[in-house]
Structures are given as C-alpha cells and as structure tokens.
Amino acid sequence: MSTTVAPLLVELFVEELPPKALRALGEAFAQGLADGLREQGLLAPDAVVTPYASPRRLAAHLSAVRAQAEDRAVQLKLMPVAVGLDAQGQPTPALLKKLAALGVDTAEPAALVARLRRQSDGKAEVLYWDSVVAGATLAAGLQKALDEALRRLPIPKVMTYQLADGWRNVHFVRPAHALVALHGTAVVPVQALGLSAGRHTHGHRFEAARDPIEIPHADAYAETLAREGAVIAHFGERRAEIERQLAAAAARVGGGCRPIQDDALLDEVTALVERPNVLVCQFDEAFLAVPAECLILTMKANQKYFPLLDAQGRLTHRFLVVSNITPADPSAVITGNERVVRPRLADAKFFFDQDRKRPLESRVLGLAKVVYHNQLGTQGERVERVAAIGRAIAAQLGDATLERHVDRAALLAKADLLTDMVGEFPELQGTMGRYYALHDGEDPLVAEAIEDHYKPRFAGDALPRNPVGVCLALADKLETLVGLFGIGSLPTGDKDPYALRRHALGVVRMLIERDLPLALPALLDAAVPVFGDRIRDPREALTAFIYERLHNWIESEWVHPAGPAAGREAGGSSAAAGYAKHEIDAVLALRPAQLREVPRRLAAVRAFAALPEAPALAAANKRVTNILRKADAPVQPVVDAARLVEPAEQALYRALQDVQPQADAAYAAGDYTASLQRLAALKAPVDAFFDGVMVNADDPALRANRLGLLALLHGAMNRVADLSRLAA
Incomplete structure (x- = not known):
C-alpha cells in the first residue's frame, strides 16, 4: 500500500463571487475539505x-x-451467541444473513465459526466479527470530501445554470468554469459541478501574462498565480496589501492624512479586486459644506471608496480608490472615479439643502401616517409613548429642567425619518436629526439627544453623551422592549428580528456605566401603562430577560485583566475581571433593583469568597435555605429569646445581635464588601448550632423559634448576594 504524503491543492474557478460572502466561503471551502x-x-x-x-x-x-x-481494524458487534449459534455450535440463518449483508463469504460455515470472537458485553456473551478495512484512496476520499464541502458552503443565494451540453443544470453560488486538483505534481481525478479536475486555471481578466495558467505543483499555486496571473490569491495577503497601499497613499497626500478605518469596507473591497492598486482622487471642496457623515456614507456605501481624514479627524476633499487594474497612466481611472462620485455628492447636498427648508418640528405630524407595528400603532403614537416614559425617567432623577429637555427631544427624535436624506440613507437616522435640530435653533443638549437616543447601536458602541440623551435612549429602548414583549414578539434561538437583546443590553449598560439611581421595577412600572390595553403585562418575562442579558454580558465582556470600565465607574474594582458563573449567580439571584449596584456586589462576593470562613458559611447558608424551603409554612425572622434553651442557639442569637447591626450599617452605606466581611464572625456559632441543636424539635413552639432564628440568620447573610450559590 502506498503511503505517499504530499501537498494537496484544490481550486474551483468561478465567475465573480458575492463580495460580502467571499471570505466566509473561502474559509468554509478549505475547512470542509480538511474535515x-x-x-x-x-x-x-x-x-x-x-x-x-x-x-x-x-x-x-x-x-x-x-x-x-x-x-484500519474494524470490530463489528453481531448478536448474542444464543441467537447466532445453534445447539451444535453452527451458524444460524440469522447470523449467516447478517454476515452476508456485511459482504462476508458464507459458503463455508465451519470456517466462519472459527473467525468469530466471543466476548461478554456485561449482559450476555456476544459474537464479534473482526476484519481489516482498506484505507480510502485519495481519489475516492477527495471526491467525497469535495462533494460534502460544496454541499455545506454557506451560500447566501444559489444560482441555477446550464452546462455546455445543454441538458444538465447545476446549482451553485456562481457558474464554475475550471477545477484544479493536484497532489504534489499529479492531477487527482475528481469531478465537481460538471467539471473534471486538471491543472489549468485563469488569472486576472486583463493583466495575466498568459491564459490559461498551468499549475505545475500544489506548492507552486500562489506563486504561479501572482507571477503569471497577476492575482494575489490569499484573502489575508491581499487585504494586508490594500492596507499598506492605503497608508502609503495617505502619506503621499501629506498633512497627517489617514484613510477612514472600516473593517467591513476593507473586507468588501478585498473581495472585489484580484491585484489592488490604490489611487488618490478628489472632489469639489464645496461639498464639504454637507455633513461629513453624509459624504462618508455616500462614498463608502455606493462607491466603496476610502475617504481621507486630516490630522484632526476632519473629512478632506480627497479619497482613495482601490482599483483592480494597474495602467501605466492612471489618470483615466482617477478622472473616471471623480466623475462618478460627483453626482452622488450632489444628491447628498441637494437632500441636505431641501431638508433644511422645513423645520424638524413640522414633520412630527407626518409620523401619525407612518406605521410602526400593526399591533402597536404608528410612529406618532410611539413618539407619545417614548415621551411619557422619558418624562417619568427624568422625574425619577428629580430634575425639572431635564424633564423639559427630554420631552422636547422625544417629540423631535423620530422626525428625521421623514427627511429626504434619511429616506436615501436610513443609516443616518438620528445623525441628521441632530444637524437639522441645530439648524432650527434647538438646544444643543436636545440635538445631541436626538442623535444619541439610538445608542448603543451595537456591542461596544458609545453611550449617549449627556443626561438628556441617556433618558431618551432608555425610554426608547424600554418602549421597544415593553411593547414587543407585550404582544408576544420575543426572540427565539438565534432569531431576534427586532434586536431586543441589543436593546436590553443597552438598558443594562446605561444603568450601570452611567451609575444611574434608577430601579428597574420602577422603570417598567413607568413604561407598561403608556400602552393602555394594546399589550399584556410583560413585566415578569421582560425582567427575567434583562437579568439574563446582564448575566451574559458579565460573563462574556468582563474578562479583561484591568476589569470592566463599567465596574470601575460604578465603584467596582479590577477584581471584576473573570467572574465565575457561581459568583454572578449569587448576585443576580437576588435581582438587585438598582443595576448600578451589581459591580460593587460582585466585588464584595469576590472578596468574601477569599475569606477562610467563606466555604463553611456558604455551605451553612445552603443548608439553612433548604431547611426553610421545606418548612410547612413561610417562616418569619422572629425569635423569642426566652425559648432559646440550648447554649449553641443562644450563642448564635447573641452573635447575630452583634453582627447584624454592623453588617446592615455597612450595607446601608453601600459598602457591600464590609457588609459581607462582617459575617465571618458567624462561622463558629453557626457551626456550633448545627453540631449541637436539633432544628426540627418535637415541641412545635421550640421548632418554630429555631426556624425563626434560621430565618433571621438567612436574612442577615443574603442581603448582598445569595451566598448559598457559592457552596460547592
């Protein structure tokens, strides 16, 4: 048997692939073959x-x-000996049928019996058939792997096209025209998509030195394509070359210019060119009067250009084009791109000028004609709900001026949806609202809030800049969450069409990172009534959902060595890095109403867990929790000192009388770490209590008193966190 090991190269040459899917397709194709x-x-x-x-x-x-x-050796379990062999030890018809189905020659039953192996499976003696299976050849194995890899590609949209014979149809992402499969220097005879493998491929449409291109060896693929085909085949290398050329072109422009950073755009452009050539272009400086966001979005979304920013981060009138050709004289390419971008920028300027002819407030009434959701009414009705929630939040913060600003910002926040610019570029909603509000003379705090009320738009996004924006963003997200939960539109699995997980995380981040003294139940109480009878009360389900998002956020994001910024801003510490699941569970089990307390509670639990008394106290707390849960009726934390007859229960009661006021005082002062650390003094009396006291005494009064003592202990130990969750 041959054991030759050599490099393998498989290439599928196709028509232009969808750029946004190219990287994923390439990685999936390679991984599928490897698997x-x-x-x-x-x-x-x-x-x-x-x-x-x-x-x-x-x-x-x-x-x-x-x-x-x-x-490879194969051991096949056949059947129990009693079923496979008769009284004379000969194969039964059932065994012969089984072996025949496996391809075994059953002409000589006696020889078969000699090859059978008997072994107990723990219940009965069983017959096994041992054989050696020849290893797969590369031709057969690659064909199977190739078929499976193509079948499992994450194709965004499948095309159907006809092969050259005019009879057969093929379903694939794009029509395929050549297949290369080389093991070392040898062609592997496989087929795919109506093509037979060879060693010839094609290079750049216009700049390849020859066509077709012959690949002499699997290891020569990338080098041959680069030399003879003018193609950088590796996605990462091509991307790095584009980045290098972008930086070099910006440096040639001078003045500290730099191309805008956009990984998604860079990936897309990398998927559009085979050998990049970056060129510097420019547009009329008069267009810089249009908001930079509009010009940048126009150039990026429509033309795949890289705008240039100056040293202060301001947009310049120059931009970079990643061309797929490298002519000796690039002037025609430069002029062509400058000519193409001009009408795009002119459209943006026209939209901006036209929109400013009407005050933003004049568009508010039009929102009554825009459907938001068929069960939740129009955008106009939504504006009223957001304003009511926003006013309630501002009132909870106790600031009448803030309340007026929030009310005004809520009125105008959605008005830019009816502008021409946002109609053309929905991504600019909020951003254009700020520009138009400032043009209309609105308070800058209100204008900023209009833009910021969509924040955070994605994981890691900045939060609103000022208190007006924070209140409005909270109101907007709460309105969305309450409304959609109230009509039963909940996320399922990986489907979340209304981005409710993102909205919930936004609420969590603002409450914690802005250290807001707002209770989550009070926020929901303010939001639910504004819907009237349109919804069912979603508070229970929504509360669980928000705490679940908080739990996931802590687990996934609070892992950096320096700890989360949120924890530090809200009084936490660098110890917040890498919280264990049981530590998070201990804090969130109590569902603290004010989420801003969570970082400090977590830090306190971490500090408590480091105490030598912690394991014993956590285990005792778990035991107390179980005892109280099994009680016939709810137990009140009331103790009659005269009924404490055992020295151990008397000692525990005295220790509680001493420790609880200290722990409560630290808790009231917000020093959760000190509050928990005071509990360390309870370890000895708690251990003595469980060693020397029978809780479930025969005397009902005695039993009730001891349960009351445990309830008192339980309450003292679980104000900051459910310490039973720390027990092993």
Whole structure:
C-alpha cells in the first residue's frame, strides 16, 4: 500500500463571487475539505490548511495529504451467541444473513465459526466479527470530501445554470468554469459541478501574462498565480496589501492624512479586486459644506471608496480608490472615479439643502401616517409613548429642567425619518436629526439627544453623551422592549428580528456605566401603562430577560485583566475581571433593583469568597435555605429569646445581635464588601448550632423559634448576594 504524503491543492474557478460572502466561503471551502479528508484518515496530523479566496476562485492548500489512508481494524458487534449459534455450535440463518449483508463469504460455515470472537458485553456473551478495512484512496476520499464541502458552503443565494451540453443544470453560488486538483505534481481525478479536475486555471481578466495558467505543483499555486496571473490569491495577503497601499497613499497626500478605518469596507473591497492598486482622487471642496457623515456614507456605501481624514479627524476633499487594474497612466481611472462620485455628492447636498427648508418640528405630524407595528400603532403614537416614559425617567432623577429637555427631544427624535436624506440613507437616522435640530435653533443638549437616543447601536458602541440623551435612549429602548414583549414578539434561538437583546443590553449598560439611581421595577412600572390595553403585562418575562442579558454580558465582556470600565465607574474594582458563573449567580439571584449596584456586589462576593470562613458559611447558608424551603409554612425572622434553651442557639442569637447591626450599617452605606466581611464572625456559632441543636424539635413552639432564628440568620447573610450559590 502506498503511503505517499504530499501537498494537496484544490481550486474551483468561478465567475465573480458575492463580495460580502467571499471570505466566509473561502474559509468554509478549505475547512470542509480538511474535515472530509481528516475523517477518512487522509490528512496528516500536522497538516497545515491554507484557504484562498479571490473574486473568481475558491481554493485550499493542505500541506500533508496521504495518497491512501492506512488500513484500519474494524470490530463489528453481531448478536448474542444464543441467537447466532445453534445447539451444535453452527451458524444460524440469522447470523449467516447478517454476515452476508456485511459482504462476508458464507459458503463455508465451519470456517466462519472459527473467525468469530466471543466476548461478554456485561449482559450476555456476544459474537464479534473482526476484519481489516482498506484505507480510502485519495481519489475516492477527495471526491467525497469535495462533494460534502460544496454541499455545506454557506451560500447566501444559489444560482441555477446550464452546462455546455445543454441538458444538465447545476446549482451553485456562481457558474464554475475550471477545477484544479493536484497532489504534489499529479492531477487527482475528481469531478465537481460538471467539471473534471486538471491543472489549468485563469488569472486576472486583463493583466495575466498568459491564459490559461498551468499549475505545475500544489506548492507552486500562489506563486504561479501572482507571477503569471497577476492575482494575489490569499484573502489575508491581499487585504494586508490594500492596507499598506492605503497608508502609503495617505502619506503621499501629506498633512497627517489617514484613510477612514472600516473593517467591513476593507473586507468588501478585498473581495472585489484580484491585484489592488490604490489611487488618490478628489472632489469639489464645496461639498464639504454637507455633513461629513453624509459624504462618508455616500462614498463608502455606493462607491466603496476610502475617504481621507486630516490630522484632526476632519473629512478632506480627497479619497482613495482601490482599483483592480494597474495602467501605466492612471489618470483615466482617477478622472473616471471623480466623475462618478460627483453626482452622488450632489444628491447628498441637494437632500441636505431641501431638508433644511422645513423645520424638524413640522414633520412630527407626518409620523401619525407612518406605521410602526400593526399591533402597536404608528410612529406618532410611539413618539407619545417614548415621551411619557422619558418624562417619568427624568422625574425619577428629580430634575425639572431635564424633564423639559427630554420631552422636547422625544417629540423631535423620530422626525428625521421623514427627511429626504434619511429616506436615501436610513443609516443616518438620528445623525441628521441632530444637524437639522441645530439648524432650527434647538438646544444643543436636545440635538445631541436626538442623535444619541439610538445608542448603543451595537456591542461596544458609545453611550449617549449627556443626561438628556441617556433618558431618551432608555425610554426608547424600554418602549421597544415593553411593547414587543407585550404582544408576544420575543426572540427565539438565534432569531431576534427586532434586536431586543441589543436593546436590553443597552438598558443594562446605561444603568450601570452611567451609575444611574434608577430601579428597574420602577422603570417598567413607568413604561407598561403608556400602552393602555394594546399589550399584556410583560413585566415578569421582560425582567427575567434583562437579568439574563446582564448575566451574559458579565460573563462574556468582563474578562479583561484591568476589569470592566463599567465596574470601575460604578465603584467596582479590577477584581471584576473573570467572574465565575457561581459568583454572578449569587448576585443576580437576588435581582438587585438598582443595576448600578451589581459591580460593587460582585466585588464584595469576590472578596468574601477569599475569606477562610467563606466555604463553611456558604455551605451553612445552603443548608439553612433548604431547611426553610421545606418548612410547612413561610417562616418569619422572629425569635423569642426566652425559648432559646440550648447554649449553641443562644450563642448564635447573641452573635447575630452583634453582627447584624454592623453588617446592615455597612450595607446601608453601600459598602457591600464590609457588609459581607462582617459575617465571618458567624462561622463558629453557626457551626456550633448545627453540631449541637436539633432544628426540627418535637415541641412545635421550640421548632418554630429555631426556624425563626434560621430565618433571621438567612436574612442577615443574603442581603448582598445569595451566598448559598457559592457552596460547592
């Protein structure tokens, strides 16, 4: 058997692939091939998998692939001996049928019996058939892996096209025109999408040195394409080359200019070119009178250009184009791109000028004609609800001026949805509202709030800049959450069409990172009534949902060595890094009404867990919790000192009388760490109590008094967190 190991190269040459999906397609194609070959024993353990993806190709290079997999021993469990062999020890018809189905020659039953192995499976003696299966050949194994890899590609939209024979149809992301499969220098005879594998591919449409291009060896793929095909096949290398050229072009412009940072745009442009060539272009400086956000979005979204910013971060009248051709004289390419962008910018300027002819407030009435949700009414009705919630939040913060600003900002917040600019570029909602509000002479705090009430828009996004924006953003997100939960539109699995998880996390982040003295139940109490009878009361489900998002956020985001910024701003510490699940559970089990307390409670639990008394107290607390849960009726924390007859229960009561006031005082002062640390003094009396006192005494009065003592202990120990969650 051949055990030749050599590099393998597989390339599928196709028509232009969808740019936003290219990187994922390339990685999935390579991984799919690697997984398929690995499952069949054809991929060497130390093999390196390199994906390639360009606008017109998906390819994978695997550094060490066997020509044939090693033979493998197979042990097949057949049936119990009593079923497979008769009284004379000969194969029964059932056994012969089973072996025949496995491809075993059953012509000589006696020889079969000699090859059978008997072994107990713990219940009965069972017959086994041992054999050796020949390892898969690369041709067969690669065909199987290739078919499966293509079947599992994350294709955004499948095309159907006809092969050259005029009879067969193929379903794929784009029409395929060539297939390369090389094991070392040898072509592997596989087929896919109506193509047979060879060693020829194609390079750049216009700048390849020859066509077709012959790949002599699997290891020569990338170098041959670059030299003869004018193609940088590796996505990452092409992306890095674009970044290098962008920086170099900005440096040539001078003045500290830099291209705008946008990873999604960079990925998309990388997927559009095979050999990048960055050129510097410019537009009329008069267009800089239009808000920079409009110009930047126009250039990025429509033309895939990289706007240039100056040293102060202001937009300049120059931009960078990533061309797919490298002519000796690039002037025609530069002029062409400058000519193309001008009408785009002119449209933006026209929208901006037209929109400012009407005050933002004049558009508010039009929101009554815009449907928000068929069960929740129009955008006009939504504006009224958000304003009512926003006023209630401002009132809870005790600021009449803030309340007026929030009310005004809520009235105008959605008005820019009816402007021409936002109609053309929905991504600018809020941003244009700020510009138009400032143009109308609105208070700058109100204008900023109009833009910021959508924040945070995504994970890691900035929060609103001022208190007006925070109140309005909270009101907007609470209105969305309460309304959609109230009509039963909840997220399911990975589906969240209304981004309710993001809205809930936004509420959590603002309450914690802005250290707001707002209780979550009070916020929901303010939001639910504004819907009248349109919804069912969602408070219970929504509260659980918000605490779940908080739990996930702490687990996933609070892991940096310096601790979360939120924890530090709200009185936490760097110890907030890497909280264990049981620590988070201990705090959130109590569902603290004011979320701003969570960082300090977590820090307190972490400090308490480090005490030598902590394990014993946590275990005792868990025991107390279980005892109280099993009581016949709810137990009140009331103790009759005269009925404390055992020395251990008397000692515990005295210790509680001493410790509880200290712990309560620290708790009231917000020093949760000190509050928990006071409990360390209870370890000895608690241990003595459980060692020497029978809680469930026969005397009902005695039993009730001891349960009351445990309830008193339980209340004292669980104000900051449910310490029973810390027990092993």
